[in-house]
Amino acid sequence: EKIDVIPYELLLTIYLNNISISTISCSPFNLIMLTVGFLINNGYIDKYSDINLLKICDHENNGIAGQNKFSRKVEVFTTVKSDENVILQNQKYISSACGSIDDFILGKDLKKIKSSIRVNSEVILKLNIETLKHQRHKKAHGGLHSAALFDKNGIISVIMEDIGRHNCIDKIAGHILIKRLPVNDKIIFTTGRLSLDIIYKISKMLIPVIVTNSSITYSAAITARKLNLTAIGYARGGRFNIYSCPRRVT
Structure with missing residues (x-):
């Protein structure tokens, strides 16, 4: 036993x-x-x-x-x-x-993201590994999602874990607000699916790049394009897919 x-x-x-x-x-x-x-x-x-x-x-x-x-x-x-x-x-x-x-x-008009950030593809490929490396609670018992805040060079600022993927994003938003962090050069990596509500949260935060090691829904991808948000999915195993605003990836 x-x-x-x-x-x-x-x-x-x-x-x-x-x-x-x-x-x-x-x-x-x-x-x-x-x-x-x-x-x-x-x-x-x-x-x-x-x-x-x-x-x-x-x-x-x-x-x-x-x-x-x-x-x-x-x-x-x-x-x-x-x-x-x-x-x-x-x-x-x-x-x-x-x-x-x-x-x-x-019902409110969300602002289009104006950031001119450029992220090297090698940085994106490392985000999954870096996030897994910094997980603490999931290593102890599993069953959790994670979201991590990175700068454009792939340096991690904070990681949040929770049973809910949406909660991880809200925790990152709270951290940014309380610490008064600039966001125009930031990336969020999440282990959860990118659905429409996640895209709304990210755009509300004015984060220019969102990356997941999971999937993205059609409505989320279309909305990300409209909001000038770079959405990247399936970022694991040495590959990723860009679904909107690819110009930010070099």
């Missing part, structure tokens, strides 16, 4: 100005980064300074008998008050397998 270590799952409920806006199924680390990234990527805030107070608390009433140790809540108070009716209409539960881009952000 052998003891198997399995990943931990947490239900994180976000309260914005005393209104519950979302419950996210996530891994129990980097929760502040996740919350900030979720708020910016879903249009609840425009910048980190919009937040007056953010605190993570135990969740006393999560509706699941005996499961309080598996749930937390985060309370966020902002300078700009969102429309309560819009918030209540978009209130939702997000599983680890599903992403979310709230309806009201889909």
Whole structure:
């Protein structure tokens, strides 16, 4: 017999100005980064300074008998008050397998990415290996996605891990916002599929290049072209496919 270590799952409920806006199924680390990234990527805030107070608390009433140790809540108070009716209409539960881009952000015009970054193909080929090298939680028990932030030379800035691929991207967004990092020369590598909602998150962050070792959906590729975002898939085993804006790859 052998003891198997399995990943931990947490239900994180976000309260914005005393209104519950979302419950996210996530891994129990980097929760502040996740919350900030979720708020910016879903249009609840425009910048980190919009937040007056953010605190993570135990969740006393999560509706699941005996499961309080598996749930937390985060309370966020902002300078700009969102429309309560819009918030209540978009209130939702997000599983680890599903992403979310709230309806009201889909109605907004996203900015086209103007970065003139050029990335050598040799750098792209190394991103998968570098990401795997820096994974900590996945090495311990598997079952997690990862997203890593690189500069154009392939130097890693931060890696985020989570049971949800969308959560990894939100955690990176939160890190960028809190650390006030420039993004016009950055690359994100993710182990998850590039779906439409991931493309919206990346474009909201103004990251010019997104790379995955997995696949990309048709709608994601078309949207990436419209937003001037370089989307690269299947970057593993000495190869990759470019689906949009190939001029950034040399």
